[in-house]
Amino acid sequence: MRCLAPYLYIAPVFAVTIVFSFVAMGISLVASVYHYDAFAGASEFAGLENYRRALFADDSTFWLSLRNTAFYSAMCLVGVLLTALPLALLCQRARRFQALFRTLYFLPSITPGVILALVFYHIFGVWGQLLDTAWTSLPALALLGVWSGAGYNMVIFLAGLSEIPPQFYEAAQIDGAGRAQQFRHITVPLLRNTLVFVMVMTIIGSFQVFTSVYIMTGGGPERSTEVIAYTIFINAFAVAGQMGYASALAWLLFAVVFVFVLIQMRIFRSRRIYDE
Amino acid sequence: MSRGSRLALVVMILGAMVMVYPYAYMLGSSFKTRKEFAEDRGSLIPARYQPGEILADLRGEPSARDWPGADWPFYQNYVDSIRYGRVDRFLANSFIYAVLITGVQLFLNILAAYAFARMRFPGRDLLFALLLSTMIVPPAVLLVPNFLVIRDLGLVDTLWGILLPSFAGAFGVFLLRQAFLNIPGELEQAARIDGCGSWGILWNVVLPLSKPALITLGLFTFMGAWNMFEWPLVVLSNQDYYPLTVGLSYFSAETSSDWPRIFAASVMGAAPLILLFLFAQRYLVGGIRLSGLNT
């Protein structure tokens, strides 16, 4: 009986996790080749019709929402790099109050996204009506995304920075290197792992943005903030008989994310070999 | 303090003000009456408490203190959101779900992490890799598939329907396994010699020594469960089961929303986690460092 025990230990987690990831994806793959209605039933085999419609039809919003999501992601990435890293550097300098700042900056990460969306809905109205025009809406949402993640990412960078031995900086100073040079030649290379980690997490996370769109803009104005998660939601739950189409969209999204994760793993692997 | 760090301090303080501003906005707006909010959406202080208005009122001039609702106590919106908006029920639901999800997840993750860390069995590494690979699928993609599974199980709009997918999670297993591996093997050897079986070792030796990791994971899970939105939005229709996040989104969907009341409910929804965070900062921040470095 000894050899059975480990399997009993891991069985519950396995059961639940595998069911609600791989099995679920399998079911949705099957659903995506049907015209499927999850509520009143009555499905019909559709072959690749749903995929064809998503990718090629005139009235499909797939490419539009993919593009919007990609822009949003890119803006979040740039925003995070421009805020979290400098903040971490500054926070390190302001040594005495580090803990206090960490707390204050971390607040958004522990507040439900719904609440942040409701508050910023009005703040964006007061400060420049950012949600009213098509070319400011998506950047405004990205601003919210960056603001929300500033503290969290700052803490990660702080951790990464604290791993860099201070002797490197001392040695560089003795050699006459200025602050900028120290940053370029010591900080950035040694921070690479953390940088890549933050970048990947930011991109993967921002690709799934939903709450702020759902609460604040409903995809508008003029579809400028319609992101892929929102399109999936609308087609799955607000339209009759298109659960199969929504499943196809979900699989297409997964494909995009998967490719990206593969790329990231490649980068990491090559880094490891380099460091060894 | 050098000039450089003084400058850094100033910038950090400015940044902190930017971070705190929305919370101040939320709090201040939650004290406003409907008319005060409609008249001035940007101010942090309700009109009837502003010095300018109070002075005007004392001088006998028309002021914001003559507006309808100016005589209401500042906590009126909090009371109303409970009386008319069932916010207390939503808060209680959020709490129950968070506690249940945290408890079950911790339990399941402890078992599996211990097996992966300390037990030897055929296929161990393969199974671990398989488990971790489930993290590749992002939650947004899983929304519709999980709904289909729950529907096939007949659990739509039930308590189990909300909780079951939330019990899944490979990240906790990963984190705890890391923590368990860091415990010196000699302690377990000693316990084994004393006659403890695996179960005993787990509960008497390993767990007490990995408290920080456990608390960290528990806190993260609790916060994640408290903040969950898309899943309950999709799987619930019976209002008795709504967590606060879904309840809030409903208030704001009304055609003529009472925003100050919504903000009051928001404050009540954000406060518990903030309090929890203040209590347990150390573990949360430590946990982030742990996850950031070990990927």
Add this chain to the structure above:
Amino acid sequence: MRARLALLLLGTLLLAVVFLRAGLTRGFIDSLFSDQPARAVQLRVWDWWSAASNEEYGRYFDAVEQTFEARNPDVNVVYQVVPFGNYVQKLSTAMVGDTPPDVFQSSVYWAEGFYHRGMLRPLNDLLAENERASPPERVTEEMFLPPAWRHNRAQDGTVFGVPQIIDAECLIWNLDILEREAAHDDAIRDLFVRREDNSIDYAHLRFDALTSWDHFRSVTRKLTRRRADGALEQAGFVINGYGGGAGMFSPWLSSNGGRYQDAAGTRATFAGEAGVEAMRFLARLYWEDRVCPPFRRQITDAELFQEGKVACMVAGTWSGKDIMRNTLGWKHFSKTAFPPGPLGDGQKTVTWGNMLVISRRCEQVDAAWRYVQFVCGLEGNLLRSRILGYNGPRLDFYRTEQWHRAMAERPYLANVKNICLAGEKLRHTEIIAVNHQVNPIIETVLLRFPRIEAGKGPYPSIEAALQEAERNANGVFRRYNKQVARWLEKRGEG
């Protein structure tokens, strides 16, 4: 350490209070583990009318519950509120879930869809029996105004709902502003009702006060005031640029002789000449006549109107009581229908009658039908009139003392019956999906009208934009009707 422990205990104590207040003791635990209610018949009734948005709804439901339960001691009515915007999704989820409602109010937007999904119990047999009831309790077709009985039946004559209200889109006018203007403007003064002795009745506007679109344009121009620096002080009209979409556009379309969709729900028809003209008319009001405040997402038409900043807005006839409640009692406003456009004929609008339906998963049809009869009978109508200021869909309602008292108390109700009678059938097929396709295009047309007219916009013309919207809407209809055919086939009714 001690302090932390004390705080922890305090927190736990607070939570216990929250638990108790929320009634989370035995009742909730029971509902977790058992399906059987303690009392006789539990009737689950869902609606989007919410006490959170207007406390009068709370009083209305209390009154209905008390009266009904007193007369039917074996029934316990349990209400649940579901917001309008999520209704379809929530109802669909409930139907495959654990605790579906027995009776619910359905907007005409979704009723047909619910019926096609097989979620509604046909009522023809119950209505046949109901023929023999006394008139105040009869809820058959002849008891209702004709426009109320349009959306609740299928092509084959199956009736799946009984109307409990009748609504229409209308123009709501701020009479404070109009009265002020009427002091020095004959044309504005003419909009008001004249009594027999030729004096002006400043509490009522004539039902047909606006005679044409040009007349509307000139009136709103007169009502628009700008300050010296060009900022708008008072606007003649307000247009919702964000999400107003098809709902805002369709009454104007109707008044220009057009229709949004065909009756069977197979084709969209709004991109014809009438529709293009209506769209251009609205865009011009904003961009050329400049009678509207700037488009703002966070500020709704209703809010601007309630603050007294606009003279006229488009709203449903149901919104009178909300205006009164949000302004704490102001009722000096009036309603008219939409004036005829160049291609139109007579005062027009779009009308609908939201209905009560019984779900197919209802297991106590008898209790449910008793409830429906009560709410849709004369007594229910009178309750809604007394507490909510609603006009009812029943013919006998308009002969009651209560209605005449309501009109005296709330003068804005005077034209409501005629407005409802002047309405055509509101669009009703797959609304959410159609809106998802059409509303962004209408948004673009309104927001970028000048560039489109100059040929530099995202669409070469308004015609092109509306035609694309119509094509996409037709795509929705096509897919929807295919799914309907599958549902019918599955149920063996195809």
